Every structure is written in structure tokens, then in C-alpha cells.
Amino acid sequence: MAQESLSDEALIQRLQAGEQGALARLFERYARVVRSIGARILRDNSEADDLVQDLFLFLQRKCAIFDSSKCSARSWIIQMTYHRAIGRRRYLMARCFYKQQDIADHADRLVGMPTSENDYSAEAVFGRTGLEQVLKSLSEDQRETLRLYFFEGYTLAEIARKLGQSHGNVRNHYYRALSRLRRQMFENKVLTGRGNDK
Secondary structure (H helix, E strand, O other): OOHHHOOHHHHHHHHHOOOHHHHHHHHHHHHHHHHHHHHHHHOOHHHHHHHHHHHHHHHHHHHHHOOOOOOOHHHHHHHHHHHHHHHHHHHHHHOOOOOHHHHHHHHOOOOOOOOOOOOOOHHHHHHHHHHHHHHHOOOHHHHHHHHHHHHOOOOHHHHHHHHOOOHHHHHHHHHHHHHHHHHHHHHHHHHHOOOOOO
16 A cells, blocks of 8 residues: 555554555655744744754654554644643743743743743643633634644634635634633632742
8 A cells, every 4th residue: 555545653663563665655745834833832943943853863763652542643643742832832831942032932832831931821720620621611613723823833814724714714723722821821820829929
């Protein structure tokens, strides 16, 4: 069977068996989305390019840990991309790679990710149950848009095609959902005193 027609899971199985052509095919399928996630999180084109190389070297070395009974290959690759990108961002931040203004300008885009040594991620602020309640307050389109954007790595244009909606509608879902999450996070931090200096 041609590798072009193989599922991602089958390609990882072949990679586990030592077939390097499978890695090349996975690279063709996922390099763009990995770079897109890297660019959003790392805010640096060179770092995003390095993330692509790092991620696929990781897949080559660690493909044996993939378990198709727990998640799809696509979800696993996207999760590993986020994990490694966030780890790299923390490393760069600890070494003052980013100017303070850059951090302030882009911190609000990193919903659910720590942006300082204090953990103000959505789950840390709300707790798992509280976060589920906040997400339930979003419309189905808003939740799906955030899921596809942050966890599946799709661009807004790709989400519009996937959902069969206009790009304008998807942008609206995205920004309204983020606005609601930020407002709820701010209100929760004020109520719990997490936003106050000790």
C-alpha cells in the first residue's frame, strides 16, 4: 500500500518498525501545522522552525510510546507539539529571550498556558470543574473553534472550511470565546485574590 494512502496510525507503526519513509510522510502531513503552533507559542520564526525539526526527531526516537487505544495519532502529534513548544517557551523566558513588552503584548493570546512564574492558566484559575463550567457557557461553535485552534492546530481559515462557515463567523466565535474566558478569569482572580500582590 502506498504511504500516501496510509493512516497516520499505520505510518507510526511503520516508523516503530524502522521505516524512515514513514517519518518523511508524517513530516509532509504535519510540518505546517507544527510550525503554525510553534509560531503562535514561541513568537519567533527561527524558534518555530527549530521546533519542527525537534518534534520530528522526537517522533523518530519516541514513536514506540504512542498508544492508539488512548488517542489518535493526529491528537498525539499535536499534544507533543504543544508540550515541546510550551517547554521551549518557558526555557526562553527564563533566559530573558523575550522583551518584557513582547511578553505583555502576547500573553493574552496564550490562553490556558502559564505566562509567568505564577500559574494563571485557565485550569489553575478555575480548577478543572470550574473550567468545565466556563466552557459550557460558550456556544458549541465557540468551543469547537477553540478546540480546533488550540488543540488541533488548525488556522481560522481551515476551521471555517471544516465547519462549513464563513471566515468572518469563525473569527467572531474565536474572539467572543476568548473575551468571555478572559473576563471570567479576571473575575475569578479578583474574587479569589489571586491577582493581588502579597
